[in-house]
Amino acid sequence: DAEITQSPRHKITETGRQVTLACHQTWNHNNMFWYRQDLGHGLRLIHYSYGVQDTNKGEVSDGYSVSRSNTEDLPLTLESAASSQTSVYFCASSPGVGTGELFFGEGSRLTVL
Amino acid sequence: DAKTTQPPSMDCAEGRAANLPCNHSTISGNEYVYWYRQIHSQGPQYIIHGLKNNETNEMASLIITEDRKSSTLILPHATLRDTAVYYCIVRVHSNYQLIWGAGTKLIIKP
Numbered sequence: 001d002a003e004i005t006q007s008p009r010h011k012i013t014e015t016g017r018q019v020t021l022a023c024h025q026t027w028n029h030n031n032m033f034w035y036r037q038d039l040g041h042g043l044r045l046i047h048y049s050y051g052v053q054d055t056n057k058g059e060v061s062d063g064y065s066v067s068r069s070n071t072e073d074l075p076l077t078l079e080s081a082a083s084s085q086t087s088v089y090f091c092a093s094s095p096g097v098g099t100g101e102l103f104f105g106e107g108s109r110l111t112v113l
Numbered sequence: 114d115a116k117t118t119q120p121p122s123m124d125c126a127e128g129r130a131a132n133l134p135c136n137h138s139t140i141s142g143n144e145y146v147y148w149y150r151q152i153h154s155q156g157p158q159y160i161i162h163g164l165k166n167n168e169t170n171e172m173a174s175l176i177i178t179e180d181r182k183s184s185t186l187i188l189p190h191a192t193l194r195d196t197a198v199y200y201c202i203v204r205v206h207s208n209y210q211l212i213w214g215a216g217t218k219l220i221i222k223p
Contacts, residue, residue: 035213042200042213043157058210090156100147100204100211104156 003027006091006105014113019078021108023091031094032074033102034058034066036087043090049074081112116140116203122218131188133217135201138182145204146177147211148186150197157200160186191221 004025013019023032030051035043035058045058047066055066063085065077078085088109092102118136125131137146147162161168161175163184168175174187188195200216 040215042215043211044213045210048210088154092156098209100145100162100202100209101159102149102157102211104158106156107154 004091004093004103004105006089006108008108009106010109012111012113013081015081015083017081019081019110021076021078021089021091021110023074023076023105024072025091025093025103026072027093027095027103028071029093029095029103030071031096032068033092033094034064034074034076035090035092036060036085037090037107038087046076046089047074078110081110083112086110086112116205116212117201117214119199119201119214119217121215122220124220124222125188125191127193127221127223128190131191131195131219131221133186133188133199133201133219134183135185136183137201137203140181140203141206142181143206146175146184147202147204148173148175149200149202150195151200151216152194152197160199162204191219193221193223195219196221 007022033048034046037043044060046064049055049068088107090107091105094102148160149157151157163175177184198216198218202211
């Protein structure tokens with residue numbers, strides 16, 4: 001079955017370190033998204049991509065970067081992790097630009113000490 | 114900022130219909146209403162969406178008022194597994210992005 005997977009599921013790191021969260025989908029979807037979710041809140045969009053070599057900033061993109069070298073993967077990099085980036089990160093994909101039906105991964109819980 | 118307003122929490126008895134309200138008074142004519150739910154800390158799950166007409170699928174029904182300023186998600190026969198946070202979302206037409214609020218925590222009681 002097609003799916004979307006995130007790794008690692010849990011990570012603890014130190015302030016200032018570079019961290020990369022992986023996201024891999026096997027649906028061949030063009031659109032991929034990264035969100036963060038803080039306790040008691042909804043999701044906030046970090047970055048998104050509508051296809052290979054396309055990346056766009058979301059509402060909370062500072063301190064994060066993404067690259068899209070193929071259809072299946074959209075890794076999220078924290079260049080220099082900060083304690084404010086402690087959060088749960090969700091990756092999602094969707095087949096077309098016009099649809100709001102997103103398929104989410106199970107999340108990656110990141111703790112920055 | 115979120116474009117929707119939902120009650121922070123609701124209870125419903127198992128087997129009864131759960132009706133979750135949502136206000137979106139500033140919605141534009143071409144903006145869709147989406148509903149997702151999040152069980153525990155899992156990834157959100159798409160439920161249903163609509164523009165003007167009422168919609169129904171195997172999971173739920175979506176009732177949108179004629180003026181489109183509010184909507185109601187209906188789970189016809191709630192089970193304990195429906196306990197989750199339910200998000201009502203307006204999709205921004207200009208960039209197709211979903212703006213998430215804090216949602217409604219629905220607790221189904223036996």
